[in-house]
Amino acid sequence: MYKLSRTIPINEPSKPLLSRHDVWTGLEMKANNALPYVPIMQKCEVIEHGDGWLNARHRRQQCSTAGKGHFEAEQRVIFERIAGSEPGAN
Numbered sequence: 359m360y361k362l363s364r365t366i367p368i369n370e371p372s373k374p375l376l377s378r379h380d381v382w383t384g385l386e387m388k389a390n391n392a393l394p395y396v397p398i399m400q401k402c403e404v405i406e407h408g409d410g411w412l413n414a415r416h417r418r419q420q421c422s423t424a425g426k427g428h429f430e431a432e433q434r435v436i437f438e439r440i441a442g443s444e445p446g447a448n
Contacts, residue, residue, distance in 0.1 A: 368381060378432055382431070385434075385435050386429070388435075389414075389427045389429070389435050390404055390412070398418045399418045400417045400418055400419075401416060401417035402415075403415045405424075410428065410429045410430075410431070411427060411428050411429065412429075413425070413427075414427065423441060424441035425437045426438050
C-alpha cells in the first residue's frame, strides 16, 4: 500500500485570490470528475454518492480501480482504494 499527499500553495502574489470555499469547490469538482486534473486518467465514473462520500471507478493506462471518497467539509477529501490491483489511499 502507498499513501499520496499533495499540498498546493494558493493566493500567491499575481494569482487570483481564492477563498476557502473556492478551493473546496475545486476539490469537490476533482472528486466528481478527475479527468481534467489527472492527465493519465482515462475514465472516472461516480457510481454512488451520499452525504459526505462517493464511490467511483477509475481507469488509467492498463489499471482499473475503485475508490471511496470521504469529504471533510472545507477541510480535505480522503480517497480509499476499495478495488483494483493497486491498493492504497490518497
